[in-house]
Amino acid sequence: MINVTKTFLPPQEEYQAILKRAWDAGWLTNRGVLVRELEAKLKAYLGVSNILATTNGTLPLQIAIKALGLSGEIITTPFSYVATTSSIVWEGCTPVFVDIHPEYLTIDETKIEAAITSKTSAILATHVFGNPCHVEAIQVIADKYNLKVIYDGAHAFGVTYKGQSLFNYGDISTCSFHATKVFHTGEGGALFCKSSAQLKKLLYCHNFGHDGPENFLGLGINAKISELQGAMGLAVLPYMKAILEARKAVADMYDDAFHGKALQKLKLRDDTQWNYGYYPVVFKSEAALLKVKKALEAEQIFARRYFFPGLNHLPYLKKLKFEVSDIVSTRILCLPMFHDLQKKELEKITSIVLHII
Numbered sequence: 215m216i217n218v219t220k221t222f223l224p225p226q227e228e229y230q231a232i233l234k235r236a237w238d239a240g241w242l243t244n245r246g247v248l249v250r251e252l253e254a255k256l257k258a259y260l261g262v263s264n265i266l267a268t269t270n271g272t273l274p275l276q277i278a279i280k281a282l283g284l285s286g287e288i289i290t291t292p293f294s295y296v297a298t299t300s301s302i303v304w305e306g307c308t309p310v311f312v313d314i315h316p317e318y319l320t321i322d323e324t325k326i327e328a329a330i331t332s333k334t335s336a337i338l339a340t341h342v343f344g345n346p347c348h349v350e351a352i353q354v355i356a357d358k359y360n361l362k363v364i365y366d367g368a369h370a371f372g373v374t375y376k377g378q379s380l381f382n383y384g385d386i387s388t389c390s391f392h393a394t395k396v397f398h399t400g401e402g403g404a405l406f407c408k409s410s411a412q413l414k415k416l417l418y419c420h421n422f423g424h425d426g427p428e429n430f431l432g433l434g435i436n437a438k439i440s441e442l443q444g445a446m447g448l449a450v451l452p453y454m455k456a457i458l459e460a461r462k463a464v465a466d467m468y469d470d471a472f473h474g475k476a477l478q479k480l481k482l483r484d485d486t487q488w489n490y491g492y493y494p495v496v497f498k499s500e501a502a503l504l505k506v507k508k509a510l511e512a513e514q515i516f517a518r519r520y521f522f523p524g525l526n527h528l529p530y531l532k533k534l535k536f537e538v539s540d541i542v543s544t545r546i547l548c549l550p551m552f553h554d555l556q557k558k559e560l561e562k563i564t565s566i567v568l569h570i571i
């Protein structure tokens with residue numbers, strides 16, 4: 215069986231050797247040595263100034279909305295994972311969707327201004343598949359209308375844009391370290407921000423509002439990452455170079471196989487160093503996609519419809535149509551993409567796809 219993704223598992227004895235340090239300390243959570251070491255190592259690896267590791271990649275979105283004091287309407291993309299939208303709704307704000315760019319698949323920055331009202335407080339956009347949003351144009355709009363900017367960078371681990379971490383853009387960025395993501399801690403995630411004052415706020419927000427055992431600075435929730443997750447991160451991180459190289463090799467093989475064929479691939483923004491997190495292809499019709507998906511499944515190969523349905527079709531939201539996102543979300547399929555996808559397996563996948571299109 216070949217799945218759309220496969221979790222990288224470090225050698226078990228390496229994970230256990232790191233875990234032993236938690237046993238020795240008798241300490242499993244509340245920012246122990248392993249989590250703090252993981253944060254320090256990620257800070258250096260990613261080249262970010264402030265990081266707070268968390269227990270998943272969804273709570274950071276909610277915490278960002280809360281910490282920035284947002285209310286009213288938040289402009290966002292309909293083409294992302296449900297957590298991007300559900301976090302806005304969960305925090306009592308209203309998502310206002312803006313259509314996506316047909317090739318980059320990120321929010322179409324040229325359509326943002328038309329969606330701004332007196333109630334707009336922020337833009338929450340996704341670097342979908344690790345492809346950077348047009349961060350400069352979005353910042354210009356945010357500055358003009360006095361809006362905050364949050365980036366859902368769940369897919370953006372290790373991506374650099376114009377020579378620096380993509381997490382350095384916006385007021386707050388987030389990442390997911392879920393087992394299906396490029397870098398993982400089983401479940402996990404992180405918040406990134408610009409100042410140490412902001413980091414302090416995020417820190418108390420993620421720990422019930424505590425500032426010391428008997429003091430509360432404000433409202434908080436529990437988004438703490440455990441030492442067990444920290445140990446996994448420390449065990450996986452040394453393999454990132456090899457993981458990214460292996461993923462690149464897979465992407466290159468797909469690219470070669472699909473070269474010149476009638477299949478739309480993700481267009482990366484210029485000046486981007488990508489992480490090869492996903493291999494999405496857009497078909498000419500939903501019928502073609504369904505045919506391919508079925509043919510792959512007959513061979514025990516499971517591609518995934520990321521992201522379908524579009525978030526504008528969530529049952530708890532008012533139905534609205536978006537020309538580009540509605541087309542892309544019905545015709546896009548993520549093909550299997552992971553570090554040890556074999557050449558033979560990949561050839562099977564590409565031959566099935568090419569046979570049908």
Ligand SMILES: *Cc1c(COP(=O)(O)O)cnc(C)c1O
Binds near residue numbers: 272389390391392403
């Ligand atoms: C995975 C993902 C999340 C949520 O991350 P979790 O770690 O699973 O909570 C949020 N946004 C996007 C775009 C994602 O793909």
